Structure formats: structure tokens, C-alpha cells
Amino acid sequence: MTDFTVVQRRLVAAGYNIGSIDGIAGPKTYTALLAYVAQRPMDAVAELGKALATFAPQYGIDATPARLANFIGQAAHESGGFKYLRELWGPTDVQKRYEGRADLGNTQHGDGFRFRGRGIFQLTGRANYRASGQRIGQPLEAQPELAERPDIAVHTACDFWQSRGLSQLADSGLEDTITRRINGGTNGIVERRKYVARAKGLFA
Incomplete structure (x- = not known):
């Protein structure tokens, strides 16, 4: 497990x-992690921090610094510094092309808008929501x-992370591959790298 004391x-x-420095990552520690990486006040990300304290251990994302740093860094980019959950x-x-996309399961009129990106990883498309x-x-x-x-914004991101095998990629240092698994390309890769590096700096 990751040593959170440092x-x-x-x-x-x-x-x-x-609060106290005890090596135990609870809601305040996770909230501060998100706030530090995104450079935002703690109260602005408190609900996300609370949820991450619950779900990161459940999905093994807290097991190594590489996993946690990549998860938080990617989420920070996808959500505009944890400002946008929609x-x-x-x-x-690009958004107009969501409509009718079979690969996203958008089979009904209006699905492109209805199942637009949500959560800290921007879950998109009827099939992915389902x-x-x-x-x-x-x-x-x-x-x-x-x-x-x-809470669900974080839970869906943790689920996505696990379903795509991203912990293994993080542990192997394949950070740009993580970007491709999340984004489908390399959109925003420079900013993603900066967020990840900022998070990793806390653990180094």
C-alpha cells in the first residue's frame, strides 16, 4: 500500500x-490531494475527495503512487481541474457527431446530448452509461x-480505470497509453502530463 505520511x-x-499526519488517507487527505493538483480550494473539491477516499481503496487505485498520481492527473484534465462534472x-x-454513433451505443434520437460526458472521466455514450x-x-x-x-462521478471513473486495466499501465510507466485508453487519442496530453507530474511530485 502507498505510504501517505510523506x-x-x-x-x-x-x-x-x-488534520493529523498519521499516514492514513481519509477524506481530508484525498480532498487536499485533489485541491493541490488542480490548485483549487479544498472546499471546492470536498465531495469528490470524500468519494475518492471510499472508492480508491476498493479499486486498488491507492496501492501504488503511480496509480494514484495518474488517476488524479487524468481526472483533473478531464474535468477541467475538477470544475466540471458535465x-x-x-x-x-465533435459533439454533433455523438449523435448516431454506433460505437457509443447512441441509437435513439437525442442520445448524443442525453449521454454527453459526465463524471471526472467524462463517461460518454448510451452503451457506456449502461x-x-x-x-x-x-x-x-x-x-x-x-x-x-x-460520489457517482468518482465511482464511474474508478470503474472505468479498472475495466480498462489502467493500474497495470500506470505501474509499468505507460502514461501516454493511459491517455489513449481514456481519450481515444492524445487530446490534451501536455496538460495531462503536467497534472500527473504534479501529483507524482507529492509522492517522490
């Missing part, structure tokens, strides 16, 4: 109120807006 000391030194909608030309919802026990296909709820 991380906690560095967070306290950086001005984050996590995709900003224009619609842009599959993730079935795995985590939430009716996401029937109620897609649930994916915006902070």
Missing part, C-alpha cells in the same frame, strides 16, 4: 488542513444525470 507532510507544508455543450462539431451503471449498481442509462453526482 504526502501528508508535504500537503501540510503547502498550507492544506488535513461536459460543456455547444454543441461543437455498462458502467450495471457494474456499479446505478441506473445510469435511465437517469444519466446521476453520473454528475460527485
Whole structure:
């Protein structure tokens, strides 16, 4: 398991109120981690931090610094620094192409908008909402807006991480491959690398 003592000391030194330095990563430690990486106030990400404290251990994401740093860094990029749990909608030309995309399971009129990106990993498409919802026990296909709820936003991301084998990639140092698994390409790869590096700096 990851030793959080050094991380906690560095967070306290950086001005984050996590309580006692005890090596136990609870909601305050995770909240401070998210706030530090995204450079936002702790209260702005408190609900996400609380959820991550619950789900990161369940999915083994806290087992190594590489896993946790890559997870948080990728999530920070996908959510605009943990500001957006729902995709900003224009619609842009790319978003217009969500409509009717068989690979996303968008088979009904309006699915592109209905199943737009949500959560800290921007879950997208009817098929992905259905599959993730079935795995985590939430009716996401029937109620897609649930994916915006902070606890579910984190849970779907942890589920995605596990379903795509991203812990193994993180442990192997294949960080750009993680980007491709999440994004389908290399969109925002420079910013992703910066977020991941910032997170890794706490553990180094």
C-alpha cells in the first residue's frame, strides 16, 4: 500500500488542513490531494475527495503512487481541474457527431446530448452509461444525470480505470497509453502530463 505520511507532510507544508499526519488517507487527505493538483480550494473539491477516499481503496487505485498520481492527473484534465462534472455543450462539431454513433451505443434520437460526458472521466455514450451503471449498481442509462453526482462521478471513473486495466499501465510507466485508453487519442496530453507530474511530485 502507498505510504501517505510523506504526502501528508508535504500537503501540510503547502498550507492544506488535513488534520493529523498519521499516514492514513481519509477524506481530508484525498480532498487536499485533489485541491493541490488542480490548485483549487479544498472546499471546492470536498465531495469528490470524500468519494475518492471510499472508492480508491476498493479499486486498488491507492496501492501504488503511480496509480494514484495518474488517476488524479487524468481526472483533473478531464474535468477541467475538477470544475466540471458535465461536459460543456455547444454543441461543437465533435459533439454533433455523438449523435448516431454506433460505437457509443447512441441509437435513439437525442442520445448524443442525453449521454454527453459526465463524471471526472467524462463517461460518454448510451452503451457506456449502461455498462458502467450495471457494474456499479446505478441506473445510469435511465437517469444519466446521476453520473454528475460527485460520489457517482468518482465511482464511474474508478470503474472505468479498472475495466480498462489502467493500474497495470500506470505501474509499468505507460502514461501516454493511459491517455489513449481514456481519450481515444492524445487530446490534451501536455496538460495531462503536467497534472500527473504534479501529483507524482507529492509522492517522490
